[in-house]
Amino acid sequence: MARGRPREEGIDDAVREAVRALLTETGYQRCTIDAVAARAGVGKAAVYRRWRSKAELVFAAVVHPVELEPPSDTGSLRGDVAAVLTVIQSSLDSTELRQALPSLLADVRADPALETRFGEVFLGRERGYLVQMLDRAVARGELSRRPDPALVHAILLGPVLTWLHLFTETPPSGGLAASLASPLHAAVVALGA
Template sequence: MDNKILQATRELIDEIGYPALTIDQVAARAGVGKAAIYRRYASKAETAFAATMHDQQLPPLADTGSLHGDLLALVRAFHSRMATPAAHQLAPALISEIAVNPGLDARFQDTFLAAEQAIFADIIEQAVARGELAGTVDPAMAHLLLLGSLASALYIINLPVDDAMITDLATAATAGITALADRHHSDVGRAVEPH
């Protein structure tokens, strides 16, 4: 049933666009009741987000052997989802809805963002294990540095995002995460030094 709902949502967005989309249309196309959709998703925006940008599965974690390589693989995978015409229609609507709906905001944080930040936690853990980072970094900050920058470029500044920019974003995020790890490691070192 989940796949039917998400497929129907994708098809309708392609056919009529996000603004004209209704949950009634999704239910009819998927052959399910509206209640079945609302048990899974709190709103039209969340349903569309799950169908077009987040999907059922996040990109698999690519262990490329380096922090930069892992971040580059991740941002490329997310770019392919975030740069679609449907995502350009949806992102502003979702941001607007989250701003006025605390329940949707909490749900979004606890599901989609938590899953994305878990990927960053794994990437950071691997980089620490390889000796690339002096210590851990808050996955939320790593998420902001990489995917926050990508979202801003795509949806707010409206920059043409090509592979060169994606590579630059991964390079900048790698430098930022490394600097944060170094700073946190040196702060911990100073805190335990005898006075």
């Protein structure tokens, strides 16, 4: 595609769009950094300056960027859990990702340095925001102590990931995040009681 090079600030958007297009058209295996750079009309060096590996590039383009936005303070733990579940669902709910995630995880699993980097960059950011959410709930008196943030992370992320990427059913009519908000709020309250 001849489109000329996007301006520096447009590179992220152009790359994200190229990744999504290539995942849909050719699948994860052939969505290489070379192919993404060519499709986006940017230099490979510009891609490597921002993302350290193909797996990181794809994750950042399709799930969430390294610079994750913090979830909003809704004023209650119940509202915060619902908001986090909505963010998790929208991050994970795409056909491209459903096709690509197992192969992406296989790449990560096969490379210990990449696995460590994913743990720090992606899971670490998510975890940091959950700690903020839990500390707000303790300050409001909704929890008597801060539960293990890793357990809370598994409890909020796990059911959404499992339904969207393992089950074949369509989500419940009210929406998956909305259906999980009350039970998983109850789970977090039980952990921090």
